[in-house]
Amino acid sequence: MPPAEGAGDRLGSAVARITDIKIDIQALTLRRDMALNLLSRDRFEENCIYLFFKLGWSWRRIARKVDGRPDTSEAIRKACERYQW
Numbered sequence: 122m123p124p125a126e127g128a129g130d131r132l133g134s135a136v137a138r139i140t141d142i143k144i145d146i147q148a149l150t151l152r153r154d155m156a157l158n159l160l161s162r163d164r165f166e167e168n169c170i171y172l173f174f175k176l177g178w179s180w181r182r183i184a185r186k187v188d189g190r191p192d193t194s195e196a197i198r199k200a201c202e203r204y205q206w
Contacts, residue, residue, distance in 0.1 A: 169201050170204070
């Protein structure tokens with residue numbers, strides 16, 4: 122009877138898989154950052170997208186920064202989601 126796969130084999134496979142996933146995440150993060158750096162700060166939607174994805178601002182914070190009214194955050198989010206870039 123062949124030996125059963127041990128816990129060490131599963132652990133080694135899991136560690137290798139985690140390492141591969143970390144490398145994939147780093148590559149995707151680099152691609153995302155490169156795309157975000159191409160956005161123009163002059164266009165309203167592109168500036169809001171940059172603030173949201175690159176700097177991690179909330180839509181409410183972006184709305185307060187842009188026009189001083191946090192109640193417009195939904196409108197800004199929708200405009201950015203519809204924007205083709």
